[in-house]
Amino acid sequence: MTLQVVKVGSSSIVRNGSVAYQNLDRLCYEIAEMRYKDRTDTVLVVSGAIPLGMSKKGISKRPEDKAQLQSCARAGQPELMRVYNDAFATAGKKGLNYLIGSEYLVTYDNLATPKRRKLIVDGINLDVSQGQIPLINYNDGVDPEEAQKDNDRLAAEIAKCINAERLIILGVVGGVMKDNRIISEIDEITDEIMQLDEGAGENGTGGLTTKLEAAKIVMPEGIHLYMGNVELGIRALIERKSGTYFKPKSKRFF
Structure with a gap:
């Protein structure tokens, strides 16, 4: 499983x-x-x-x-x-x-x-x-x-603790945006990426920054992170049809 x-x-x-x-x-x-x-x-x-x-x-x-x-x-x-x-x-x-x-x-x-x-x-x-x-x-x-x-870092810590294969972060935005376009893949959280924060949503305490902090937690652990719009679903993210994929820095051995 x-x-x-x-x-x-x-x-x-x-x-x-x-x-x-x-x-x-x-x-x-x-x-x-x-x-x-x-x-x-x-x-x-x-x-x-x-x-x-x-x-x-x-x-x-x-x-x-x-x-x-x-x-x-x-x-x-x-x-x-x-x-x-x-x-x-x-x-x-x-x-x-x-x-x-x-x-x-x-x-x-x-x-x-x-x-x-x-x-x-x-x-x-x-x-x-x-x-x-x-x-x-x-x-x-x-x-x-x-x-x-925020619950973004909570989710990352949980994923790390239970050795999850992947973390999916669903929200109302389509992914990490730059110049009105979704960045399809990120393999490193640079200072430039950190400056793209759009702020928290209507009901939440997070924003892009907290999601990037979550990525910093899971990427070194070999955990795949996908971020995208809840309306498009999980499979669309996993299959790379939508959203932003954060590529882990190492492979996991189960």
């Missing part, structure tokens, strides 16, 4: 305070299909608890106060898990075996502590072996620092 990590940006599934069900259902169907047809297991790093919580609380502008961000995250996290599990259930109704999402709320401290990191990795490996889809997010509702952090 191939193991991949897929990170989904907030703006990919939450638009103007509402769930973009078309994107979500399409993505979860593709993940289910890849498991049963391509023998590819997926670990999902998800975003969207804060904007979903804002919607439930009737807040239109993203709070700047950390405590308010945490409150929104606590209100939105259960909804985030629900919509993903509903999307996998929908995929099951379309003829694919039903997949179960399993929730992981982690912090930087968890990943930085070897003992805690091992517990997370062991849990992920067990769930994947049993046909579950780990749904990983920062524990924004408990740790105020997490509410300010």
